[in-house]
Amino acid sequence: MIIRHNPARPDEVVGTIEVTAPAQVDAQVRAAALAQVSWARTPVAERAALLLRAADALDPLLDEIAELASRETGKVLADARGEAGFAVAVLRWYAGRAAEVLADRHEDADRGRLRTRRRPFGVVAAITPWNAPLVLTALKVAPALVAGNAVVVKPSPLAPFAAGRFLAAVAAVLPEHLLGVVHGEVETATALVGHEMVSRVAFTGGDVAGRAIASLAGRSLTPSVLELGGNDPALLLPDADLDDAAYERLVMAAFATSGQVCMALKRLYVPASRLEEVVAGLVRAADRVLHVGDPLTTGVTMGPVVSAESAARVRGLVARAAEEGAEVVEIGTVVGDLSHGHYVRPTLVLGAHDESPVVAEEQFGPTLPVLSYDSVEEAVARANSGELGLGASVWSADEELAFEVAARLEAGFTFVNTHNRTGMALHAPFGGVKRSGWGREYGDDGLLEYVQPCVTHLPGAFRAGAAGLSASAYPST
Numbered sequence: 001m002i003i004r005h006n007p008a009r010p011d012e013v014v015g016t017i018e019v020t021a022p023a024q025v026d027a028q029v030r031a032a033a034l035a036q037v038s039w040a041r042t043p044v045a046e047r048a049a050l051l052l053r054a055a056d057a058l059d060p061l062l063d064e065i066a067e068l069a070s071r072e073t074g075k076v077l078a079d080a081r082g083e084a085g086f087a088v089a090v091l092r093w094y095a096g097r098a099a100e101v102l103a104d105r106h107e108d109a110d111r112g113r114l115r116t117r118r119r120p121f122g123v124v125a126a127i128t129p130w131n132a133p134l135v136l137t138a139l140k141v142a143p144a145l146v147a148g149n150a151v152v153v154k155p156s157p158l159a160p161f162a163a164g165r166f167l168a169a170v171a172a173v174l175p176e177h178l179l180g181v182v183h184g185e186v187e188t189a190t191a192l193v194g195h196e197m198v199s200r201v202a203f204t205g206g207d208v209a210g211r212a213i214a215s216l217a218g219r220s221l222t223p224s225v226l227e228l229g230g231n232d233p234a235l236l237l238p239d240a241d242l243d244d245a246a247y248e249r250l251v252m253a254a255f256a257t258s259g260q261v262c263m264a265l266k267r268l269y270v271p272a273s274r275l276e277e278v279v280a281g282l283v284r285a286a287d288r289v290l291h292v293g294d295p296l297t298t299g300v301t302m303g304p305v306v307s308a309e310s311a312a313r314v315r316g317l318v319a320r321a322a323e324e325g326a327e328v329v330e331i332g333t334v335v336g337d338l339s340h341g342h343y344v345r346p347t348l349v350l351g352a353h354d355e356s357p358v359v360a361e362e363q364f365g366p367t368l369p370v371l372s373y374d375s376v377e378e379a380v381a382r383a384n385s386g387e388l389g390l391g392a393s394v395w396s397a398d399e400e401l402a403f404e405v406a407a408r409l410e411a412g413f414t415f416v417n418t419h420n421r422t423g424m425a426l427h428a429p430f431g432g433v434k435r436s437g438w439g440r441e442y443g444d445d446g447l448l449e450y451v452q453p454c455v456t457h458l459p460g461a462f463r464a465g466a467a468g469l470s471a472s473a474y475p476s477t
Helices: 022-041 044-073 077-102 133-146 161-171 186-193 207-219 244-259 272-289 308-323 376-383 399-406 443-448
Strands: 002-006 009-017 105-109 112-120 123-127 150-154 179-181 198-204 224-227 233-236 267-271 327-330 347-350 367-373 391-395 413-416 451-459
Touching: 002 044, 009 044, 009 161, 022 112, 022 123, 022 150, 022 179, 022 186, 044 077, 044 133, 044 161, 077 133, 077 161, 077 443, 123 133, 123 186, 133 150, 133 161, 133 198, 133 443, 150 186, 161 179, 186 198, 186 207, 198 207, 207 224, 233 376, 244 272, 244 367, 267 272, 267 376, 272 347, 272 367, 308 327, 308 347, 308 367, 367 376, 391 399, 399 413
Parallel strands: 123 150, 123 198, 150 179, 198 224, 233 267, 233 391, 267 367, 347 367, 391 413
Antiparallel strands: 002 009, 105 112, 112 451, 327 347
């Protein structure tokens, strides 16, 4: 039994849900595989139309789903409502892109006839995290379904209810068993990812779990899409134009959802000559936009972290940096009593060493190291340190310069003059390099992750009336 407590009010039980036993996982996957056979034969236009019907069915449920998400994750209610609406937009966007992206490609010329079809994998196992349970579920389910796959989703045990309600509404308009949900932790995930009838795995989460899932999928050579987080740097170039709005974007880039976002700003590199100015600007912006309290309270913009363990980890990173000589600056304002929930006061950490864990590791919490540099070359080198390479940002008044510096950063997605959610777009593929995983979500690339190109080829030499080639001949270019 999974029992989920509200991280803002730990005595409050949000709900309970039964763990799915391995035998039940097996039954779900087998039922999904049977449903997928006829779904793959369904014309793309009909699949897209059902996805649009699911989006319409979700519209009147968004407030209910958002409140569930807020209560189980500690996410601010307005943030949760925005996420729920965006998740529905994901369904509609992929429904709109499917016909063009999935269409067969034909070439008929002197050199031969070539046909490329986009074929679904079969059953997709999707394992989703707690920090953005709705969007990160939709980004797997929508492209996988419209591409002709069946999907079995395992939501995080820290956020099973909002995702479950979302998925139930989608499943209700689809053929039976095409979209399934299982609940649990390691045993459930193992039964799902390792199932012989799963043909594709999609996972968003931490590095440790990602390695385990990649290893398990690899035993059966099951291909995967993995997004494993990042330690995202932001480089303020010497000419960066930082007005009040820019400072507010920086603050929310780091502290939205209490810093628990994979592409959140996690290291801020500032020219040494502007360090004092930038710190003062961040503090003032935080006073304006960062209000910490119960996430269901109007006006609150940052709630608790997801668990007591997460709170202890973030506090430990900050405390160690202070012990090593860094200065810790509390920012933002407090709304109400924070003594009972898993709250961590947002902080800036000044003067930390690059080797300090608060800089070298993904904090995944409400703290931001602010680091000075003497040259852009130095800043780029320091930003590229470490094994992770999910996101980054460059801030400059010169757009061309920003793009030039961005090209030198080891990141799968680099924002310019913004960072985090304000820089995302449905058409822009998102994913990491280095140890931040592989594959892409968002954009047409996110749809193509759920199909396999299958080719039929008749070389020109063997068409009716052609002279042909000898059996030993090499193919033409």
